[in-house]
Amino acid sequence: MNALILVDVQNDFVPGGALPVAEGDQITPICNALQSHFDLVVATQDWHPKEHGSFAANHAGRKIGEMIDLHGLPQILWPVHCVQNTAGAAFVPGLKTDRIDRVFQKGTDAAIDSYSGFFDNGHRKATGLGDYLKQRGVSDVYIVGLATDYCVKFTALDARELGFTTHLIADACRGVNLKPGDVDAAIEQMRQAGVKIENSAEVMKKQS
Numbered sequence: 001m002n003a004l005i006l007v008d009v010q011n012d013f014v015p016g017g018a019l020p021v022a023e024g025d026q027i028t029p030i031c032n033a034l035q036s037h038f039d040l041v042v043a044t045q046d047w048h049p050k051e052h053g054s055f056a057a058n059h060a061g062r063k064i065g066e067m068i069d070l071h072g073l074p075q076i077l078w079p080v081h082c083v084q085n086t087a088g089a090a091f092v093p094g095l096k097t098d099r100i101d102r103v104f105q106k107g108t109d110a111a112i113d114s115y116s117g118f119f120d121n122g123h124r125k126a127t128g129l130g131d132y133l134k135q136r137g138v139s140d141v142y143i144v145g146l147a148t149d150y151c152v153k154f155t156a157l158d159a160r161e162l163g164f165t166t167h168l169i170a171d172a173c174r175g176v177n178l179k180p181g182d183v184d185a186a187i188e189q190m191r192q193a194g195v196k197i198e199n200s201a202e203v204m205k206k207q208s
């Protein structure tokens with residue numbers, strides 16, 4: 001059983017959003033085309049309360065991009081993004097959602113950030129995604145979305161750790177590249193962890 005995981009395909013992560021990923025909107029048609037090749041499609045959604053600790057605006061005197069200690073974990077400060085029930089947190093308008101079986105929201109606890117779709121950054125609480133996939137008999141997960149060097153990477157690494165055969169569909173992801181080279185380094189880190197780096201054309205051929 002194969003599952004497609006759509007990571008954070010949300011308005012705030014595409015051009016025009018609060019935390020835009022360059023070309024983030026270009027993955028939407030690929031995400032749509034891929035969905036019909038999978039029996040199970042799930043999505044993650046960054047879903048923050050407005051007082052979330054990852055927002056620079058919630059730390060007096062701190063700027064976006066600075067690193068702080070957030071309750072014992074290193075935390076990069078981001079612009080306010082993906083606030084619950086705002087347009088920025090909604091899936092991008094072009095994304096097909098009728099085949100999404102379940103949406104797993106993350107980052108809902110103001111005290112801790114959550115890049116991975118499976119766990120928060122301290123691995124303290126699970127979102128339920130791992131158990132859901134195991135209950136459905138999923139062996140292989142295929143990961144697409146935003147952003148390659150954060151939420152996609154940590155979702156893929158956790159998927160490996162949970163024992164799933166993990167595939168990254170690289171052309172259906174885009175990254176932040178806060179530092180030049182971050183995306184390449186993220187892909188290399190995933191590869192070394194045993195994630196299979198593939199592209200959408202070969203996946204659709206294999207899954208047809």
Ligand SMILES: [Zn+2]
Pocket residue numbers: 046047048054081082107
């Ligand atoms: Zn976030």
